Amino acid sequence: MSRADTLDYRPLIERWRDSPLQPWAAQLQEQIAAGLSLQRYGDLPRWLDALAALPDIAVSHRVLDAARVGADCEPPLPEPERAALRDTLQRLRPWRKGPFELFGVHIDTEWRSDWKWERIAPHLDNLAGRRVLDVGCGSGYHCWRMAGAGAAEVIGIDPTPLFVVQFWALQKYLQQPHTWVLPLGIQHVPPGLRAFDTVFSMGVLYHRRSPMDHLAELRDCLRPGGQLVLETLVIEGGPGDTLVPEGRYARMGNVWFLPSVDTLLGWLRKLGFVDASLADVAPTTSDEQRATDWMRFHSLANFLDPDDASRTIEGHPAPRRAVVTARVPGQ
Numbered sequence: 001m002s003r004a005d006t007l008d009y010r011p012l013i014e015r016w017r018d019s020p021l022q023p024w025a026a027q028l029q030e031q032i033a034a035g036l037s038l039q040r041y042g043d044l045p046r047w048l049d050a051l052a053a054l055p056d057i058a059v060s061h062r063v064l065d066a067a068r069v070g071a072d073c074e075p076p077l078p079e080p081e082r083a084a085l086r087d088t089l090q091r092l093r094p095w096r097k098g099p100f101e102l103f104g105v106h107i108d109t110e111w112r113s114d115w116k117w118e119r120i121a122p123h124l125d126n127l128a129g130r131r132v133l134d135v136g137c138g139s140g141y142h143c144w145r146m147a148g149a150g151a152a153e154v155i156g157i158d159p160t161p162l163f164v165v166q167f168w169a170l171q172k173y174l175q176q177p178h179t180w181v182l183p184l185g186i187q188h189v190p191p192g193l194r195a196f197d198t199v200f201s202m203g204v205l206y207h208r209r210s211p212m213d214h215l216a217e218l219r220d221c222l223r224p225g226g227q228l229v230l231e232t233l234v235i236e237g238g239p240g241d242t243l244v245p246e247g248r249y250a251r252m253g254n255v256w257f258l259p260s261v262d263t264l265l266g267w268l269r270k271l272g273f274v275d276a277s278l279a280d281v282a283p284t285t286s287d288e289q290r291a292t293d294w295m296r297f298h299s300l301a302n303f304l305d306p307d308d309a310s311r312t313i314e315g316h317p318a319p320r321r322a323v324v325t326a327r328v329p330g331q
């Protein structure tokens with residue numbers, strides 16, 4: 001048994017037996033082994049060691065809401081143990097999506113992902129009792145918020161193994177048996193599942209070389225009547241306007257299509273979505289995305305033109321993100 005097997009997905013595979021997700025369950029063990037391959041991901045043993053070094057703590061209280069996502073114990077953790085927990089969690093840097101609060105340790109992530117959740121939350125179908133998919137979920141910050149909003153099953157997928165290990169570090173204490181993060185990309189989801197009530201794709205579309213294929217894949221994950229919640233970088237402009245940066249965009253190498261909001265809504269309608277509408281559009285600020293003690297690399301402020309914050313360092317329009325929602329027709 002390799003150490004990656006300590007991330008135990010068997011209860012999920014068992015749960016999906018004889019469900020609409022059975023076709024996925026049948027491939028999952030193999031996909032997970034590839035997504036957590038020790039040969040492929042040389043840093044994985046180091047992260048798994050950090051995970052194994054996390055102390056067992058009896059949790060007295062868990063919170064998954066706007067105030068915080070985290071866990072407490074009673075009596076509070078003494079300072080030396082808190083410092084040790086902090087050091088172990090720091091071995092899983094960089095922490096990008098959060099924040100989290102574990103026994104007095106504040107994981108101050110690069111992103112205030114809670115701000116994004118506040119923007120999308122008013123536009124969501126009631127999540128109570130729903131089965132939801134979060135594509136490109138990172139450490140799973142929004143997955144925990146979906147669980148906190150009452151979702152019956154939350155499946156996050158992300159192909160970056162560090163984020164998956166971060167999820168397991170949190171899961172050790174948050175203990176939400178129906179919340180999972182799988183080490184997979186959207187391309188690994190079997191086509192045509194039509195099994196999820198709500199599908200989220202946030203911060204992923206611009207990383208996909210074919211945005212129409214990405215939207216079609218998301219559509220085919222949804223049951224008839226299900227809701228898509230899509231968040232992506234957009235440009236200002238009208239129908240048909242799209243930026244395809246030739247080189248990097250805000251120092252990111254794998255950025256493909258940045259549509260205007262009208263273009264994006266048109267793409268959704270063309271693919272058969274109904275009720276496509278804009279929920280929110282806002283520039284990304286360096287209060288929301290910034291370097292911290294938990295993510296010590298460069299962040300947004302370093303990716304903008306130092307003389308003109310409305311431009312990226314490459315001269316493109318600065319990041320602006322839209323949230324749109326749409327629905328698959330039917331019941």
Ligand SMILES: Nc1ncnc2c1ncn2[C@@H]1O[C@H](C[S@+](CC[C@H]([NH3+])C(=O)[O-])CC(=O)[O-])[C@@H](O)[C@H]1O
Nearest residue numbers: 097113135136137138158159160185186202203204
């Ligand atoms: N093919 C793929 N399939 C699925 N995920 C992918 C793929 N390729 C990369 N990713 C993952 O998509 C995530 C994009 S971040 C958004 C996080 C969260 N949703 C957020 O909205 O805060 C972008 C941002 O910073 O906004 C990363 O975690 C990648 O590993």
